[in-house]
Amino acid sequence: MPSSVSLPVSPAELEARLRLHCLPELGPRRYQKLLQAFGSASKAISAPASAWRALGLPAACAEARRSPSIRDGAHQALAWLEREGQHLLMIDQPGYPALLAEISDPPPLLFVAGDPAILEKPQLAMVGSRRASRPGMDTAAAFSRSLAGAGFVITSGLALGIDAAAHQAALDVGGQTVGVLGTGLEKFYPQRNRALATAMIAQGSAVVSEFALDAGPHPSHFPRRNRIISGLSLGVLVVEASVASGSLITARLAAEQGREVYAIPGSIHHPAARGCHQLIRDGATLVETIEHILEGLRGWQYLPAAPVTAAAELDHPLLRLLFAAPHTTEALAESSGWALPKVLVALTELEMQGRAVAEGGRWFARLS
Template sequence: MISMSPLFSSSAPPSPAELEARIRLHCLPELGPKRLQKLLSAFGTASSALSAPASSWRALGLPAACSDARRSSTVREQASSTLRWLEQSDNHLLMWDSDQYPALLAELSDAPPLLFVRGNPGLLELPQLAMVGSRRASTPGLDTALRFAKSLAAGGFVITSGLALGIDGAAHQGALDAQGKTIAVMGTGLERMYPARHRTLAADIVASGGALVSELPLTSPAHASHFPRRNRIISGLSLGVLVVEASPSSGSLITARLAAEQGREVYAIPGSIHHPGARGCHQLIRDGATLVESIEHILEALRGWQGVSPVVDVPAPVSHPLLELLFAAPQSSEALVLASGWSLVEVLAALTELELEGRVSCEAGRWYAR
């Protein structure tokens, strides 16, 4: 546990008044973790900080927007709503001085002072592997994420991701398919589900013994600035981060960079040089990330944390001439005709059979191995 102000030096739960004061501070605009730490170091408790004169806040270099909002009815109502939320089953609030606060996350200099959790907060202390990637992932990329997550979760790792569309969603679903556990770190408040189409997935995560996590006040909407903050929590909770598919501009690379800065392992799955979604992973590998072609490449580094035995290896054994070509790179039917020497009729018939077996898929006229 990191050394914090006197407020966070004891594991004793705060009084009801102090708890409300912490929540009110947390709801103030422009008051992030480091500014909150500065306040608590100066005043000792959240209650004292709230009652201090505005001039004392200005002397600490805090913006007027923080001190001016302290006594607003909006902030008071947010705090009251949060306290009512905590009375419901499965809703939890972890603070820096809580015995349940995850130790790995506490190592960060900007660790969230408060973490809202719906579901099982105990998961946050278990060995986790983060999986992230493109929101607009290809079908093979989604399949790879699903299979890696399924294998790692079946072996005992908690799969942590960001509940986004694409690779994140596939990673959560893979863990659920294996009857494993998964944590979704959100870039909104827990009462503002984003993206809306993952509402059912979020409910399934909680119902299966997983958890939804956010540092943001409960009703915080989606905002571009929230997601980089979310990413540091994803990497901070985890032993390592696996990037499955990402373009050079993907936010997943931010998560990978944060993981490296936090001393976590960074893994990346390579792809075809012709696939834009592989370029971010290739950049990570050039920068020192571990190239991953199978589950074993991850287990070699993390085996000491959990006795994980791979349920599925990736990629699956190749036993078909067209699959050998497609594992090398996605191709059109016409390109497969030229590469294989088969007739178009033979290629299309074989692809149809492989597609029915779930071993290939077609996107925008190009065939991919699964």
């Protein structure tokens, strides 16, 4: 955890921290253990190997700290930080996200491409299947648009499927979104979402990682990535996930971190809905509309003050319902109190205007 008084980090100390960060087998807890034991990264780097062994650290760490490859990794990171829009947040320095600092094992260093200031804004995480169904993708987009329009930053893992749909929908309404990688920022994965990440950075959002810039995709990295997704957020919404999905890991971590957990139910015949159903049985809030999320967060100190969605997008009663969640025609009639013929006429007009679309038996809002 950061101290109450933060001293500026000197160039030598910054390089030493980056060298420690590049060491094999040195996770967040061991990193913090070193800094607490020696008082600084510079002193830890120069301490005798016996002092490292006395702390119970792996021999590989002590042996590698002065190697050319570790020095090169630190120098590459320093060069990366010189470029515009690229930042490093340190847990004992101003600007580190307050919510993330509260978790049991916060990353001591966080690389950020884009605007680091949005990490302090109210965030809601949206996660789900990489092989999402079309209705699942549409549902994720609808909720993301609505939540971003309500002023929340949408946080996810920049994976295929639900993650990508949530990120893109937030951008579509002029909102902000944070992508948390399970690789280094210079080893982007998956490549199919690189253009999305570039658009996020260009439009005032951010992509972040705790891993060394050249760290590739390793299976152990993604659970670590997931704790950051939930740690940055007020709550986690699971849209569509199987029982074995990594999204359930994110939800479990969120619950352990004291965050809200939300899940959208689906068909009992759809395997990708079973993870959400399991979460609901375990106590997650069942979500059908954005109000079910906002109800649980009312009074929270981090809530945004005002929406960012243009009022023109929500000037139609049916669009307001569709931005909250997809609806069937019959459900729209029931929710709006309108007669079914009136709803059908209005939907036809909205479809002709490009403001609503019907897919899979349900209606979805579109930006005009």
